[in-house]
Amino acid sequence: MSHQLPDVQATSPEVTVGLSQVGVTGVEKLVKISRNGDRPLVFTAEFEVFVDLPKWRKGADMSRNMEVIDEILEDATREEAYRVEDVCGDAAERLLEKHDYTSRAEVSMSAEFMRREQTPATDRETQHTVDIIASATATEEGTREEIGAKVVGMTVCPCSQGMSAARAKKTLEDLEVDEETITEFLKQVPQPGHSQRGHATLTVEAAGDPEVDLNDVIDIARDAMSARIYNLAKRPDEDHMTYAAHSDAKFVEDCVRSMAEGVVDEFDHLEDDAVITMKQSNDESIHQHNAHAERIVEMATLREEVTGR
Numbered sequence: 001m002s003h004q005l006p007d008v009q010a011t012s013p014e015v016t017v018g019l020s021q022v023g024v025t026g027v028e029k030l031v032k033i034s035r036n037g038d039r040p041l042v043f044t045a046e047f048e049v050f051v052d053l054p055k056w057r058k059g060a061d062m063s064r065n066m067e068v069i070d071e072i073l074e075d076a077t078r079e080e081a082y083r084v085e086d087v088c089g090d091a092a093e094r095l096l097e098k099h100d101y102t103s104r105a106e107v108s109m110s111a112e113f114m115r116r117e118q119t120p121a122t123d124r125e126t127q128h129t130v131d132i133i134a135s136a137t138a139t140e141e142g143t144r145e146e147i148g149a150k151v152v153g154m155t156v157c158p159c160s161q162g163m164s165a166a167r168a169k170k171t172l173e174d175l176e177v178d179e180e181t182i183t184e185f186l187k188q189v190p191q192p193g194h195s196q197r198g199h200a201t202l203t204v205e206a207a208g209d210p211e212v213d214l215n216d217v218i219d220i221a222r223d224a225m226s227a228r229i230y231n232l233a234k235r236p237d238e239d240h241m242t243y244a245a246h247s248d249a250k251f252v253e254d255c256v257r258s259m260a261e262g263v264v265d266e267f268d269h270l271e272d273d274a275v276i277t278m279k280q281s282n283d284e285s286i287h288q289h290n291a292h293a294e295r296i297v298e299m300a301t302l303r304e305e306v307t308g309r
Contacts, residue, residue: 016055016056017055018052018053018054018055019052019053020052020104021050021051021052021106022050022051022052022053023048023049023050023051023069023106024048024049024069025048026046026048027046027047027048027049027069027070027073028044028045028046028047029044029045029047029073029074029077030042030043030044030045030077031043031044031045031077031081031084031087031109031111032077032079032081033081033082033083033084034081034082041113043111043112043113043132044111044112045077045087045109045110045111045132046109046110046111047073047091047107047108047109048106048107048108048109049069049072049073049091049095049105049106049107050105050106050107051095051096051099051102051104051105051106052102052103052104053101053102054101054102057101069095072091072094072095072098073091075090075094083147083209083214084109084111084132084134084147084214085134085135085136085145085146085147085209085210086145086209087109087134088107088108088109088134088135088136088145088146089107089136089138089143089145089208089209091107091136092105092106092107092136092137092138092143093105093136093138093143095107095138096138096139103139103140104137104138104139105137105138105139106135106136106137106138107135107136108133108134108135108136109132109133109134109135110131110132110133110134111131111132112129112130112131112132113129113130113131113132113149113214114127114128114129114130115127115128115130115215115218117230119230119232119233119234119237120228120230120237120240120241120244121234121236121237121239121240122234122236122237124232124234124237126230126231126232127231128230128231129231130149130150130151130218131149131150131151132147132148132149132214133146133147133148133149133150133201133203134146134147134148135205142207142208143207143208144205144206144207144208145205145206145208145209145210146203146204146205146206146210146275147203147204147210147212147214147217148201148202148203148204148217148277149201149202149203149214149217149218149221150199150200150201150221151199151200151218151221151222152197152198152199152200152229153197153198153200153222153224153225153226153227153228153229154195154196154197154198154225154226154227154228154229154241154245155195155196155198155225155226155245155249155250155252155255155282156193156194156195156196156226156245156246156248156249156250157193157194157195157196157249157251158193158249158250158251158254159193159251160192160193160194160286161190161191161192161193161246161249162193164191164192164193165186165191167191168185168186168191169182169186172185190243190246190247190249191246192246193246193249194284194285194286195226195245195285196282196283196284196285196291197282197283198225198226198252198255198280198281198282198283199280199281199282199283200221200222200224200225200255200259200278200279200280201221201277201278201279201280202217202220202221202224202259202263202276202277202278202279203217203276203277204217204263204267204270204274204275204276204277205274205275205276205277206270206271206273206274206275207271207273207274210270210274211269211270212266212267212270216266216267220259220262220263220266221259223258223262224255224256224258224259224262224280225250225255225258225280226244226245226246226248226249226250227241227242227244227245227248228241228244229241251291252280252281252282252291252292252293253280253293255280255282255293256278256279256280256293256294256295259278259280260276260278260295260297260302260305260306261306263276263278263299263302264302264303264306264307267299268303270299271299272298272299272300272303273298273299273300274298274299275296275297275298275299276295276296276297276298276299276302277294277295277296278294278295278296279292279293279294280292280293280294
């Protein structure tokens with residue numbers, strides 16, 4: 001004869017402290033994103049799923065919770081979605097409905113996304129990898145969704161380049177080259193500066209769906225650095241990237257500010273309370289440390305700072 005096992009998780013804990021996140025990480029699912037009649041994008045995504053836990057409850061029914069989570073994620077990913085962040089939003093809302101003791105459900109997702117593109121000089125087809133970031137938080141007040149990406153690129157240090165330009169100017173003066181020619185030469189031929197591999201992260205969070213195109217997010221982040229980089233690069237492409245990067249030398253701070261400008265230009269339709277996260281990290285080539293800058297700001301404040309309105 002079977003008997004019902006005690007529900008230990010529903011008992012009171014010895015220490016009555018509530019927890020902000022209880023759940024699971026590393027849950028992998030296939031996600032399909034519709035593309036207006038084209039074949040859908042399919043990629044393997046890794047999810048993290050959490051609920052909050054009140055102080056009066058010992059645990060979150062982890063075994064049953066995992067069953068619910070798996071069921072919810074299966075339902076959320078079974079059909080094609082139009083936006084990655086909607087998958088997280090749907091799952092978070094279902095999770096909130098399933099747990100009568102929680103007031104907050106969070107679902108986040110990360111995945112690698114391959115985009116096709118052409119090389120800048122030889123116009124050859126290639127691909128580049130993007131790390132997609134998506135999340136959603138559901139409460140009784142509503143659901144907020146976030147979409148974003150982390151991309152890589154190239155930056156050149158303006159300070160290092162300035163020293164090289166000063167050295168070149170002095171050398172040309174010693175060779176008795178006239179000032180006008182020196183100025184034009186330095187304008188036409190950017191001087192060397194130490195370069196870095198840059199990592200740009202840009203996300204947009206808003207009430208409901210942020211209604212931004214992931215491809216636009218990716219392009220803003222890539223263009224905020226000194227130059228884009230490519231998986232395939234013939235010699236003309238390498239020359240193009242090197243020249244482009246040295247023609248637009250940027251500090252790590254400049255990259256974040258360029259992202260800010262791109263966000264306001266491209267996403268001016270966003271509500272004032274949309275939250276923009278912009279991060280730039282550069283792998284330094286001549287230092288043992290790396291450089292980092294970031295800004296997390298509401299759209300109203302960012303819009304005012306960039307445009308003055």
